[in-house]
Amino acid sequence: MNREFDYSVVDGIIDGNGRKISSVISILQDIQEHYRYLPREIFPYLADAVAVSEARIYSVATFYENFSLEPKGLYVVKVCDGTACHVRRSIPILNRLRSDLGLSERKVTTDDLLFTLETVSCLGACGLAPVLTVNDKVYPAVTPDKASQLVKSLREEATHAAA
Amino acid sequence: MNREFMLIDGLPAPLQGEKNLLELIRKAGISLPTFCYYSELSVYGACRMCMVENEWGDLEAACSTPPKAGMKVRTNTARLRAYRRMxxxxxxxxxxxxxxxxxxxxxxxxxxxxxxxxxxxxxxxxxxxxxxxxxxxxxxxxxxxxxxxxxxxxxxxxxxxxxxxxxxxxxxxxxxxxxxxxxxxxxxxxxxxxxxxxxxxxxxxxxKDDTRRLWEAVSDPQVKVVVQIAPAVRVAVGRELGLAEPENCMGRIVAALRRMGIDEIFDTSVGADLTVLEEAGELLSTLKKGSDLPLFTSCCPAWVAYCEKSHPELMRAVSTCRSPMQMFASLIKEHGKRSGRKVFHAAIMPCTAKKFEAARPEFRHGGAPAVDCVITTQELIRMIRESGLVFAELEPEAVDMPFGTVTGAGLIFGVTGGVTEAVIRCVSADKTPGALRAAAYTGIRGMSGSKEALVRVGDRDVKIAVVSGLAHAEELIGRIGAGEKYDFVEVMACPGGCVNGGGQPLASAFDREERGDLLYNADRMSSIKRSEENPLMMTLYNGLLKGKVHDLLHVHYRTENTGVSHA
CATH class of the missing domain: 3.30.70.20 (Alpha-Beta Plaits)
Structure with a gap:
């Protein structure tokens, strides 16, 4: 167990969901919500708490696309690539954002931990296609230019907040 | 009479409580192919090789379909053949x-x-x-x-x-x-x-294959190669090496090893006899002192590793006895000091975890491990094949002196309940043949993963649990934690004990039973049944072991060596 890791947050989450194997997914969701990813330190700890193997929890965490084992950026940008968004040209948006942020299919988070860029299969907002979300806020009828602009303003917002 | 039946490929097959169609079909003499089915594991239904076609032309996985009276299935249709090939x-x-x-x-x-x-x-x-x-x-x-x-x-x-x-x-x-x-x-x-x-x-x-290391030592004229063979090995090699009937192949293995160029060959059951004496002593002193925890056996290295990792708090109750392999190895190395040549000691074991045990730092003396190399039964079979020896034609031979006297108690170590029975024989005051037989019927024999027995030792009853399969051990530990009292607990990690060890050729439930029976037969045929009656023990305690019992036969596991990685 990692001594430097503060487990009090995790303890609260585990107790809130119940120390049982059927709570694993909701516990992982809450942990991810807090840390924006699943820190490695929580795995042996959670395995002990709900009495399953660490490998089983790793299995659950890797099965669902939604869980991330890597730290995510402050802004999680999800470009919808469902059918409707795809035919209304979501890929050029994705490509523009990747080139703006220096990301790729494999590298999804910027080194400054500001942006994470993902695709998602249908947000259920097809009437607004093409759509992207930033930390669950929906931006409708996006174009590559609008997306670039959005990223730029988010970066400024972050800089201001830091300053 | 049971009149319920179903039709398999047009022939009636009676239903006798089979868990699934697959078992029934296999009972009917059809070897339905599978990758993911083992009767003792949960049904997973992933490989889809065991599909059968029902009377409406639907495909069903036999492993996950319960049989029902009146059902009609076909196991070998054009569609199924195409499906399996795909x-x-x-x-x-x-x-x-x-x-x-x-x-x-x-x-x-x-x-x-x-x-x-x-x-x-x-x-x-x-x-x-x-x-x-x-x-x-x-x-x-x-x-x-x-x-x-x-x-x-x-x-x-x-x-x-x-x-x-x-x-x-x-x-x-x-x-x-x-x-x-x-x-x-x-x-x-x-x-x-x-x-x-x-x-x-x-x-x-x-x-993991270590046969090259043994071959290398065998080929080195400067090195004396000494081998010990565990009880469970001898009952698991026959079929693989072309014998028609299952048999105790100790004599043939000894002959094969000698032909391969091994210098000295011994039987690990001598180590087991030492273990019995030491562990019986420990049990008696625990009983006398009284303890909140039972004495856990320590012969199984996978169990010791499991205990260290999952229940370090119980390590104080695990016997300090080294495993028979390690006890015998210390003896062989001590004995080898008298020989002018460098001794390379290989242990032939049914067990993969022994490879880890042999490499544990606790068992190094002056940097060198007591067991230089562990060869599993599977590797032994490969070496015999590589040698070109026709196993069925080998004339059985005896092991070497000075460690040539074995007992029945030492031989049954290879099967679940064996260690316990050997210890009971030793601690029981009644040394009549009747008492010996009675020990076999206390409930400690048989392939069940969790057994219990109550045995009279001196003026009190001793409560014993025998578990094999670590999930059974875990369940027992749970009960002990909840306040249930035991005096002695035997744990073997592999279901059925060493006869079903990870280093053995794969054994069905039937094979396990058969291997166990062969060891009990060997016990019946031994003239000495109790470890303390082995004349060799007296010689050893008065000779090689004098003043060194603790150093050579006991161990204090250090938790920092828990990881199998520290090897």
Whole structure:
């Protein structure tokens, strides 16, 4: 167990969901919500708490696309690539954002931990296609230019907040 | 009379409480192919090889369909043949097909079924990646890219052994079997029992091969090679080496090893006799002192590793006795000091975890391990084959002196309940043949994974538990934690004990029973049944062991050496 890791947050989450194997997914969701990813330190700890193997929890965490084992950026940008968004040209948006942020299919988070860029299969907002979300806020009828602009303003917002 | 039956390929088959269609069909004499079915594991239904066609032309997986009276199924239709061939072709398309250099060559189920279904060509391009070998563990060798995702190892490790070192990771085409965060096996919770390798149908999991090291020592004229052979080995090699009937092959193994150039050959049951004497002493003193915890046996290295990792608080109750292998090894090395040549000591074991035990720092004396090399039964079989010896034609020979006297008590160590029975024989005051027989009927024999017995020792009853399979051990530990009292607990990690060890050729439930029976037969045929009556023991305690009992026969495990990785 990692001594430097503060487990009090995790303890609260585990107790809130119940120390049982059927709570694993909701516990992982809450942990991810807090840390924006699943820190490695929580795995042996959670395995002990709900009495399953660490490998089983790793299995659950890797099965669902939604869980991330890597730290995510402050802004999680999800470009919808469902059918409707795809035919209304979501890929050029994705490509523009990747080139703006220096990301790729494999590298999804910027080194400054500001942006994470993902695709998602249908947000259920097809009437607004093409759509992207930033930390669950929906931006409708996006174009590559609008997306670039959005990223730029988010970066400024972050800089201001830091300053 | 039971009148319920169903039709399999048009022939009636009576229903006798079979759990699933697959068992019934196999009982009816049809070897339905499977990759992912083991009767003792949960049904997973992943491989789809056991599909059968029902009367409406639907396909059903036999492993996960309960049989019902009046059901009609066909097991070998044109559609099923095409279906099975397709599965095999798809598996082979994503499989490294360098069979000739694969350690599982000739014992691989994928290979066997490909032959059986006449797969001569795979229509799909091969997408298999190059071997990705994890040989971090001293016991088990993993090659991820030979995995067919049947999940047998996952279920074995979690359901039977309660270890859960590996599980599925990722999904769809990216799915693999992985430790948590894909750490090397040695850094995972693995205890080295090797049961995963025993059930793995392909070359994805296998026993680490140390035969080269033994051959090297054999070829070195400066080195004297001394070997000990564990009880369970002799009852598991016959069929693999071409004998028609199951038999106790100790004599033939000794003959084979001598022909291969081994200098001295001994029987590990001598080590077992020492263990009995030491452990019986420990039990009597624990009983006298009184303790909140039972005395746990320490013969099984996978159990010791499990206890260290999962229940370090119980380590104080685990016997300080070294395992028979380690006790005997200290003796052999001590004895070897008198010989002018360098002694290389190899132990032939049914067990993969022994490879880890032999490498533990606790068993090094002046930097050198007491056991230089552990060879599993599977590796022994390979060495005998490599030597070109026709096993069936070998004349049985006896082991060497000065450690040539064995007892029945030492021999039954290889089967679950054996250690306990041997200890009972030793501590019981009644030394009549009747008492000896009675010990066999206390409930400690048999292949059940969890047994109990009440035995009279002196003026009190001693409560004993015998468990095999670490999940049974875990369950027992739970009961002890809840306040249940035991005096003596025997734990063997492998279900059924060493006869079903991870280093043995794969054993069905029937094989296990048969191997156990062969050991009990050997016990019946021994003129000395009790360890304390072995005249060799007296000689040893007054000679080689004098003043060194603690140094040579006992151990204090240090928790920092817990990881199988520290080997």
């Amino acid at each position: 599965i095999l072709e798809l598996l082979l398309a994503d499989h490294c097909r360098d069979c000739t250099t694969c350690p599982k060559n000739d014992s691989c189920r994928l290979q066997e079924l490909a032959v059986r279904f006449g797969i001569e060509r795979v229509r799909f391009p091969n997408t298999a990646e190059a071997p990705d070998i994890d040989d971090s563990s001293p016991c088990i060798r993993r090659d991820k890219n030979k995995c067919i995702l049947c999940g047998d190892c996952v279920r074995m490790c979690s359901e039977i052994q309660n270890v859960g070192a590996v599980d599925f990771a990722y999904r769809g085409s990216k799915m693999t079997i992985s430790t948590a965060f894909d750490v090397p096996l040695a850094e995972s919770g693995c205890v080295g029992c090797g049961q995963c390798a025993a059930v793995c149908p392909t070359g994805a999991l296998g026993v």
